[in-house]
Structure formats: structure tokens, C-alpha cells
Amino acid sequence: MVDADQTFVIVGGGLAGAKAAETLRAEGFSGRVILICDERDHPYERPPLSKGYLLGKEERDSVFVHEPAWYARNDVELHLGQTVDRVDRAAKTVRFGDDGTLVRYDKLLLATGAEPRRLDIPGTDLAGVHHLRRLAHAERLKGVLGALGRDNGHLVIAGAGWIGLEIAAAARTYGAEVTVIEHGPTPLHGVLGPELGNVFAELHREHGVRFHFGVRLTEIIGQDGMVLAARTDDGEEHPAHDVLAAIGAAPRVGLAEAAGLEIADRAHGGGIVVDARLRTSDPDIYAAGDVASFPHALFGTSLRVEHWANALNGGPAAARSMLGRDAVYDRVPYFFTDQYDLGMEYSGWAPPGSYDQVVIRGDAGKREFIAFWAKEGRVLAGMNVNVWDVTEPIQRLIRSGAPVDLDALADPHVALDSLA
Secondary structure, three states: OOOOOOEEEEEOOOHHHHHHHHHHHHOOOOOEEEEEEOOOOOOEOOHHHHOOOOOOOOOHHHHEOOOOHHHHHOOEEEEEOOOEEEEEOOOOEEEEOOOOOEEEOOEEEEOOOEEEOOOOOOOOOOOOEEOOOOHHHHHHHHHHHHHHHHHOOEEEEEOOOHHHHHHHHHHHHHOOEEEEEEOOOOOOHHHHHHHHHHHHHHHHHHOOOEEEEOOOEEEEEEEOOEEEEEEEOOOOEEEOOEEEEOOOEEEOOHHHHHOOOOEOOHHHOOOEEOOOOOEOOOOOEEEOHHHEEEEEOOOOEEEOOOOHHHHHHHHHHHHHHHOOOOOOOOOOOEEEEEEOOEEEEEEEOOOOOOOOEEEEEEEOOOOEEEEEEEEOOEEEEEEEEOOOOOHHHHHHHHHHOOOOOHHHHHOOOOOHHHHO
8 A cells, every 4th residue: 555654766867757756746646756866957858959959949948857846846855966876675775876875665666768879999088979868968069069060060970860860960950061870771770661761861961961871980080189080891081070979779777687677688678677567577666768678569579669758658657557556558659850841750660570561641752741661451650751640540550450451541632540
């Protein structure tokens, strides 16, 4: 029975952790809520870091999940700039890394997120090598892009995933020269496959971005601590004043692993294994957000989803599960991007090899279309590009699991609602 004598601890001060704390109070939990964040900033949302805030369109304060006074007003004990270095499952305690303070919990939520994968090549210690994950990274990168734009400087980006492409768009908007190095055959190959990756390649080429596919960075060349060029494994040297590593993120599972919790293999994202209610292998410990690998009945596999919507919805789902509610987490994965004049929303899960057909509704050449990934006539995923207010019917098509008339699916004159 949940009551005022219980303590719920949340480790991780991102969107998932902050929304979990909010949900605990909204659902009437009257015990202690302790939220531990290893950054000194209040919990914030990450999409603006590569979108509006990076471009100077949004103010810094707009990124925060709650206004600072919200935590005290809702009796959430917020510990900023604090790390947890140990979970003792037998004693049901967490230990602060700086002074060894022990805090006992009745329920524990791990929302530790992910961290950028690092380039393992010579030259990464140079001053002009960057990553983007935290607000401090975005603040620094914002200044770098402005300076590159003013000075006609060159930015080399390793990786043509969502972060790499969004930063490429921001850099070109500032006026910087941009070269993207990608070992795959197209941008976003692991998400969109070859059929749609080229849509984004052409978009960026039209805005002056140079791509080099099928190669990897092997060295960042510098002098006096500054970046001069980036070398790829085909022997080419690319002019560079700054280099951004955007080669993906790894779940922060060290704390969970040391505590003996089950960790997924790399094929399933390598996150903390949870059940459909976001419970780990310890019934009093939960995980949500980027770090959780959860079973999805609709797709018949376990997924680890790094996108904003997963944190937004997963944190509250974990909080309800901690409270003993019947809170199965089965959201259809969703994410969005904004690049130049292109806006896109994607729902579902359809990695290369999982589908047998891509159906286009609309005009891909004009970048006003919806793409559907289907297998045996069943829709696995849908992406709407500069077409709006269609996420709900797309997700209904995915959830139904029923075969669809693919000719009707491709016909813009047939209402999506009639097919779902």
C-alpha cells in the first residue's frame, strides 16, 4: 500500500524523470519524491538542443520541463549536480557519489538516459571536437556555429543520423560550410532504408551540404590544439575548423549493471531489461526513457527508443506502475524532425529487412508525402513529410495489424481514416 511513509527515488533528471515526478504527485502519491540529476540545470527537454534553441529561435528558459519553483511547490526533493554511484538492492539504498550519503527507497526509477558514442580515433582531444547531448553542449555549439558562419568556416560531421542532419541544417542556416561523413550508403539508412534516405540527402545537397558515404573518419588533424582537417579511410582529407561526432548514443546502464539488473544484448538496444510495466528484474526498481529496453507486443520484439515521445510517455507510465496501477507501456514509437523547410513525423518501427514494400502517398519530389513501410500488406511504420494532422490515423493503421489495400493507401484521394 502506497502511503506517506514511503520514499520513491528517481535517478535521472531528464524529461522521463521529471514527468515521472509530476505524475506521482498528480496521481496523489503523498510520500517523499526524490529526483536526482547529475547536471546543475533543472530538468529540460532535449529536442530544442538540435532544433529551436540551437538556431536561436527559442530562449534558454523554454527548454525546461517545469519552472524552477515547481519542484518545491510540489514537494519534490530535487538534487542538482549530484551523481549516484551505487544501488544496494538488499538494503534498498542509493549512494551519492560525491559524499557517500545513503538514501533509502521503497521504489526506485532509473531514468539515466544515454550518452554520445565517442570517436575512437586520433585527434579527439582537440578543442574543436564536439558532441551534442546536454544543454551545455548546445550552448557551446551555438557559439561555434555562429563563428563558423561569420568566418566562412568548415564543420565536419561524423554521422548522418537525426542529430547529424539537424546540426548540418543549423550550421548551414548560420552560413557555415558543412561536410557529412557517413559509413552507410545513405543518410538514416538504419531507420528509413535506402528508399527514403535519399530524400534527406537531396534536401541537404540543395542547401550546400557535401556528403561522403561509405567511409569513416580515421583521424582529426590539428595544430596547436586546433582542428585543421579530418581524414577518412579512403585517404581523403576534408578541411575542418570544427568536428561534430554524431555517431549515436549508448544507454547509461553502468549503475544498473553494477547492481546486477538484467541488461539487454546489443541486438535489442543494450538497455535495462524491463517488462511491459517497465519493471526491471528487481520488482522494486523500474526503468524508463532512453535507457529502458521494453517488450512491444505489436512488433514482437524488445525495443529501446531514444526519442522525445518515449521519455514524455514512458516516465508517467513508470510512475503509475510504481504506484501499483495497471499501466502497460505499449506506445507506438514516434519522433519528429525539422530541417530547413522540411517538417517530418515518423510513427512505428520498420528497420531494413523487416518490410517488403514502401508505399508513397503524395509527391516525394516536392517533399509533400506520406511513406508507409509494409509487410504482407500490413503497415509497420509511416512517415509524413510536410503533411500534417495524420499521426493518429497512421498509428491506428499500425496498431490494427490488419492487411490494407496498398493501392488505396497510395491514393491521396482515399481518406486515411477509411483505411484504419
